[in-house]
Amino acid sequence: MLKIVLVVLLAFLVQYVFKTLLMFDINKRTYNHRPGPCRKVDGPVHGSEDIAIVEELNLAFITSGLVYLIEDPTQVTWKGQIFAYDLSKKTYKAESIPIVNLEDGDGFHPHGISHWIKKDGSVRLFVVVHSKQFRHSIAILDFDKTKWQLNHVKTVRDDKFVRPNDVVATGENSFLVSNDGGAQTIVGNAIEMFTGFFKGGLVYFDGMNSHYLLENTVANGIILSRDRKTLFVSHINQETIGVFAWDQKKITIKKISEIETLTGCDNFFIDNEDNLWSGCHPVLKDAVGHLGDATNPNLYSQSQVLRFKFSSDLKSTEMLEVFSDDGRFTAASAIAATFDNGKQLLIGTVFRDLTHCDIDVPLDF
């Protein structure tokens, strides 16, 4: 009897080890290719984790200076910033925009970003913010075009913002937030990863109250389709993308499909043809190593840019790899956004610089 228990335990242990090895992508690698000439953009050096492209202004807002699972605030020697990049000409230079009326200027380390065009035509930004002590909030900033500054409107804090990663604006005061886990420490996060009991999820804030939409999962990048009816959620540790029907009036989501990508897709972008773009981490073990010690230049991880063209029923997708790098040029891509009618591409990284590429290859074949 005892032997049977031991054998069962041993079998469980074996399959667990094997699944963990697969999760860490120990037998994967990337092969380099680029869609055209690529150049670094001056400006962001410590992260370009998320990009919001405002087509009305031909402007991209880039969050930089991310703080993630930090345990010693004195290690944070970099500054959190939001950069603006003019998309109408190839300057390859992004400027940091001043942020006015912040409660805590030193505690501003932006993560995910989303924008909303207000009724008066001005741009409102929703930004996931962490402090040096890894406290979380959502900052609402209005872009003042004439003064070229971001005016802090308000900061939203909520118990349900457990560990926010990305945000999607759904109105002037409402948004969706993804939690990419529940742990606040590196050890806690490791326990979540190794046990598979994730505490992340999806939260909707309607301007007054917050509502859980998904619980006990990993939600990293989130975005809505152009018609704002379909929600895409990146389950990065499970290497899948969840596709949901989103009903804003009823505050409900209904699952349509789950796409297996076999790569860790991070943040999302929807182009003007309603294709989904993502910056991905194809080899998780290298990504964990790089992101765990982000200031070490000898540690880097692979980058991958995928474009997903969904079928009309949203149950299957055709995946196109637009960019791939072993990390020496672009390390740990997190976001990919196209502009200029799909002829140009911005690739943002978690803790490194921003890459600007021309797209000279056909994307449909």
Next chain:
Amino acid sequence: MLQLSPFASNCLFFTSFAIVTTLFGKLLLHIDINKRTYNHVPGECGVIPNLPGILGLTTSTTGRLYMTTNSKDINTDQTHLFTFYSDNRTAREIEIRGGPPKWRLTPGALSINSETSNPNVFVHNKRTNNIDVFETNEQNDAWQYRKTFKDEQFEGLTDISAAGLNSFFFVKSSIFGTNFALNIIERVVPIPTGYIYFVSGNNIQQISRVSFPTGIVYDSVKKSIFVTSSTRNSIYRMKVQVKNGIEIVSSKEYDLGCSPSSIWKDFDGSFLITCHPVKFRYLLSLFNVITSSPSLILRVAVPTDKDKPLTITQLYSNDGATISNANVTVRAGRSLLISDGTKILNCHL
């Protein structure tokens, strides 16, 4: 019956369990169960119409492209030789002059030696299992038969690479070439059942054993042969020199990360390699469980410095819908030609 003590039987069980589990786990990782392909094209691509798939490809230094193709009529099992013009994507059949009486050619693998003004082409004749050598004449697309190498070892030849006017290297990928089940085992289990041979005049010499070699290229400038191993996901660089016959003075293995199926040397010394990026889908397609399998084309530069890693660039990738199990690739001008044996894809670089 021998009665083991409980302690000994427990040790035996757990040791066997560990060994079997490790081997099985390694096998699952080896057949790429957690991998997939993502589509990627280098430029506009299209299938060349009215031209059957390529079986072998080679170029001369002038850029002239020669190909052996399957006929569309499967029953006749006819294979033809063509010259391909990449500028207008047309092919013209080559006229063969000379040759012994009643001689017929069913060409397979081929390689070219450009030491003379009219390069010599070495062709594996699958009808006779000999190596026929032709002198080319690029003015009128004619080949003049020159000689034949005969040896029983040419049966099962996988790839050939010319080394001189009267010498060449070739590889055989397996012992069990005709036994399907055993051949599958050879493709999966990395044991060195393949052969590398060198032929010079009437002498044939086995110089090494490699696990399932699929392609060979002799680089006279570097005095090295480059051999791709499908099972080990690798490419070997073997420096060779003539010393009482030919011998390997050094060998280095580089990991490609995918299962190579052919190799072709470009003019700058880099290699174009076709790969099976997801091995289990390739195996399933061999068993006809699925109809297609992914294709991958890599450009690989092997550094002269032994300590430096390979430089690998991906040129093409497809999930199998456009081209399945690509097994030959070549560059002609700004055209990348890819074949799976049934059709030829032409991509603009």
